[in-house]
Amino acid sequence: MHGDFHGLRVKERREEIKGAVTVVFEVPAHLAEVFAWRPGQHLTLRFTLKGEEVRRSYSISTSPFSGDPLQITVKRVEGGLLSNHINDRVRVGNAIDVMPPFGTFRLDPGERLRRTHYFFGAGSGITPLVSMLQSMLIAEPYSVAHLVYGNRSADTILFKARLEDLRARYPERLTVSHVLSRPSMWSSFSFWRRGLVDKAAVEAAIAENPPYAQDTQYYICGPGKMNQTVRDALMGLDVPASRLHMESYGGAIDVDDTIAGVAAEARIRLDGRTQTVTIPQGQTILQATRAAGLSPPFSCQSGVCGACRAKLVDGSVHMRARLALEDEEIADGAILTCQSIATTSALSVAFE
Amino acid sequence: MPPQRRMHILPVDAYVSQDWFDLEQERIFSRVWRYAGFAEDVSEPGQYVSVQAGLNNIFVVMGRDRRLRAFHNICRHRGTQLLRAVGKTQKAITCPYHDWTYDLEGRLISVPEEDSEFKGLDKSCLGLKPASIDLWRGMIFVHPEAEAGSIMDWFGEVEPHLGPHKVEELVEYPDSATAHEIKANWKIVVENYIDHYHLAHLHAGTLSMYDHARAEFGFVGPHFAFWEPLAPHYLENVEEKAPQPLILPMDQLGASVPMLFPGLGLGENESSWSTFHIVPLAPDLTRVEIRNRVKNAPARDFERQQSRSHRFWSKHITGKYGAGDAGSDADPMASGDFLAEDIYVCEQQQKSLQSPYFEIGASAERGESPVRQHQQIVLDYVEGRR
Numbered sequence: 001m002h003g004d005f006h007g008l009r010v011k012e013r014r015e016e017i018k019g020a021v022t023v024v025f026e027v028p029a030h031l032a033e034v035f036a037w038r039p040g041q042h043l044t045l046r047f048t049l050k051g052e053e054v055r056r057s058y059s060i061s062t063s064p065f066s067g068d069p070l071q072i073t074v075k076r077v078e079g080g081l082l083s084n085h086i087n088d089r090v091r092v093g094n095a096i097d098v099m100p101p102f103g104t105f106r107l108d109p110g111e112r113l114r115r116t117h118y119f120f121g122a123g124s125g126i127t128p129l130v131s132m133l134q135s136m137l138i139a140e141p142y143s144v145a146h147l148v149y150g151n152r153s154a155d156t157i158l159f160k161a162r163l164e165d166l167r168a169r170y171p172e173r174l175t176v177s178h179v180l181s182r183p184s185m186w187s188s189f190s191f192w193r194r195g196l197v198d199k200a201a202v203e204a205a206i207a208e209n210p211p212y213a214q215d216t217q218y219y220i221c222g223p224g225k226m227n228q229t230v231r232d233a234l235m236g237l238d239v240p241a242s243r244l245h246m247e248s249y250g251g252a253i254d255v256d257d258t259i260a261g262v263a264a265e266a267r268i269r270l271d272g273r274t275q276t277v278t279i280p281q282g283q284t285i286l287q288a289t290r291a292a293g294l295s296p297p298f299s300c301q302s303g304v305c306g307a308c309r310a311k312l313v314d315g316s317v318h319m320r321a322r323l324a325l326e327d328e329e330i331a332d333g334a335i336l337t338c339q340s341i342a343t344t345s346a347l348s349v350a351f352e
Numbered sequence: 353m354p355p356q357r358r359m360h361i362l363p364v365d366a367y368v369s370q371d372w373f374d375l376e377q378e379r380i381f382s383r384v385w386r387y388a389g390f391a392e393d394v395s396e397p398g399q400y401v402s403v404q405a406g407l408n409n410i411f412v413v414m415g416r417d418r419r420l421r422a423f424h425n426i427c428r429h430r431g432t433q434l435l436r437a438v439g440k441t442q443k444a445i446t447c448p449y450h451d452w453t454y455d456l457e458g459r460l461i462s463v464p465e466e467d468s469e470f471k472g473l474d475k476s477c478l479g480l481k482p483a484s485i486d487l488w489r490g491m492i493f494v495h496p497e498a499e500a501g502s503i504m505d506w507f508g509e510v511e512p513h514l515g516p517h518k519v520e521e522l523v524e525y526p527d528s529a530t531a532h533e534i535k536a537n538w539k540i541v542v543e544n545y546i547d548h549y550h551l552a553h554l555h556a557g558t559l560s561m562y563d564h565a566r567a568e569f570g571f572v573g574p575h576f577a578f579w580e581p582l583a584p585h586y587l588e589n590v591e592e593k594a595p596q597p598l599i600l601p602m603d604q605l606g607a608s609v610p611m612l613f614p615g616l617g618l619g620e621n622e623s624s625w626s627t628f629h630i631v632p633l634a635p636d637l638t639r640v641e642i643r644n645r646v647k648n649a650p651a652r653d654f655e656r657q658q659s660r661s662h663r664f665w666s667k668h669i670t671g672k673y674g675a676g677d678a679g680s681d682a683d684p685m686a687s688g689d690f691l692a693e694d695i696y697v698c699e700q701q702q703k704s705l706q707s708p709y710f711e712i713g714a715s716a717e718r719g720e721s722p723v724r725q726h727q728q729i730v731l732d733y734v735e736g737r738r
Contacts, residue, residue, distance in 0.1 A: 112501075112502045112504050113502055113504075114486065114502050114503060142508070143503070206418055207418070210395075210418035211419050212487055212520075213421055213487070214420050214485050214486045215486070215502075237416040237458075238416050238417055238443065238455075239416070239417045240457050324632055
């Protein structure tokens with residue numbers, strides 16, 4: 001059942017690059033079905049640190065079609081509670097509480113499907129993408145893939161050798177375009193372009209590798225800002241939203257409507273002024289704030305763009321979806337007001 | 353009533369009557385993936401074409417994301433078949449009749465005088481009707497249904513039986529496209545294309561560079577696959593003798609000459625790759641459009657290859673009949689051109705169909721088996737079994 005944690009033993013632990021570790025889990029036979037995953041899905045891990053329960057979701061970095069074991073790859077986030085804990089403390093033989101695979105950011109291969117898959121990733125956003133990529137190369141033989149992958153420099157590229165291996169094995173079905181923001185002068189690594197995975201890079205990538213199979217799909221996974229930039233660039237080229245698939249790395253992407261919330265009084269700080277707003281039960285902070293006549297920033301209203309982001313100073317909320325936020329940002333109190341319903345009767349929220 | 357005259361499987365009627373022609377248009381040509389040109393015909397954002405696919409006219413346009421879209425070329429206002437892409441960025445499709453305008457996803461986005469003339473109009477219900485589109489082997493294909501499924505459901509099984517050519521890497525030979533109107537039913541043209549028996553006879557002087565005795569052929573689903581090796585006298589020093597630079601590795605030489613249903617012949621050989629698109633115009637009139645791809649190489653490579661292969665070809669290409677037996681200088685049987693030979697026999701066969709004395713005498717067991725099988729496939733479509 002989704003929602004139940006199971007203790008899984010760590011079978012292997014290896015450093016992928018400096019500051020990013022892969023944790024391979026041992027899945028006992030009786031849990032094999034429960035832990036069967038689809039490319040792009042993530043695992044939620046539960047730890048108790050200093051007496052507090054902490055949960056984080058990490059994308060599975062192996063393909064369910066390659067015969068590789070269940071594994072996650074976790075990159076340190078500066079000040080990040082769990083990413084550093086996993087990098088520093090997790091050892092082979094440890095048992096970790098893991099929730100079965102979940103997530104709608106997926107690529108389900110089809111044997112007869114013929115698609116062009118574009119992947120745009122940066123940093124550890126590659127983890128779900130590499131699983132998707134490898135899965136479609138194995139199990140969707142008529143389709144092709146183009147990966148645009150941004151990093152700071154060659155030595156921070158995750159799965160560099162694995163991507164090279166895939167490119168060598170499927171030379172006619174895969175292109176890999178590395179984008180480096182600060183390439184080392186002493187590195188001989190050949191990359192596609194310097195800079196960020198931004199509008200210009202997206203446009204150049206599509207112009208250089210126009211879709212052959214006309215059923216095109218676009219997968220975006222990187223830090224929130226890159227996601228928004230890539231999405232805007234693609235939509236600027238008239239890519240319909242139905243073909244875009246996006247995940248902020250490490251973030252949960254399911255819409256959770258199970259919590260009804262409570263009515264609340266909220267102190268809303270906006271444009272340097274503070275006003276008290278009444279939030280009826282079930283309304284989001286954004287809805288109530290606008291109903292009170294204020295003009296908070298917002299855009300997509302689906303938790304994707306991050307425009308309505310604010311800081312939760314006091315009280316607690318439930319976010320139905322949180323695509324635009326990373327775990328560590330949420331740990332710092334960031335909320336998406338369009339997705340937040342109150343779970344305590346008094347809130348204090350600041351739009352920044 | 354006299355017994356119905358038959359070609360083999362199909363009645364003669366299927367080759368001469370308007371009723372049969374109409375049935376085929378509806379039940380074959382409007383129901384399957386149809387060839388719509390080379391990929392490079394619509395290869396830049398804003399480019400568009402419209403293509404006739406059976407009863408459907410399909411509008412094809414490339415968006416700025418370089419993805420092709422296909423819609424039925426019917427304005428949702430009064431059905432005018434006039435769509436075109438407009439504007440500097442080609443972000444819109446418009447019908448010039450009343451300027452109804454659609455975006456590249458086919459959504460109706462503007463109706464002139466909407467507020468005064470069309471109160472309560474629900475534009476969301478009046479989008480262009482989508483069709484399916486895909487690229488395969490360097491060609492555009494369209495299907496009238498919005499959810500036609502994968503084109504590999506249609507071509508996947510025959511693909512391994514086609515030539516090893518990397519079609520996308522070849523380029524169209526400049527100014528080499530030709531079109532021919534043949535006074536014969538489209539099935540006569542197809543049957544001639546897939547008839548193995550005639551190769552060594554009609555084309556004795558024009559296709560002798562292939563070893564017809566070692567040909568391998570057969571149907572894979574509705575599609576016909578055919579392969580034959582080079583004849584020994586041509587294979588020896590083929591690098592010198594090929595009319596154009598070779599496009600296949602030495603260990604994969606040969607000619608694949610498939611006929612993809614319905615009516616798309618390919619000619620995939622050691623130095624060229626061509627399409628032979630058969631378009632029915634009337635029961636007794638068919639257009640064939642031929643386009644050719646060759647190696648992506650400088651013009652001087654072609655000139656050099658042509659001059660060094662000239663001696664071989666001048667010796668080995670002859671008319672079926674010499675000047676003495678030919679009716680006149682214009683006799684296709686003396687032309688030394690296999691296409692002229694084929695067109696001639698197709699038209700001559702069609703002429704006989706009108707005669708009450710026409711009948712099929714016999715059919716070659718192996719060499720003409722594709723002719724019978726193709727007729728069965730056509731019959732299955734028309735009678736709703738496929």
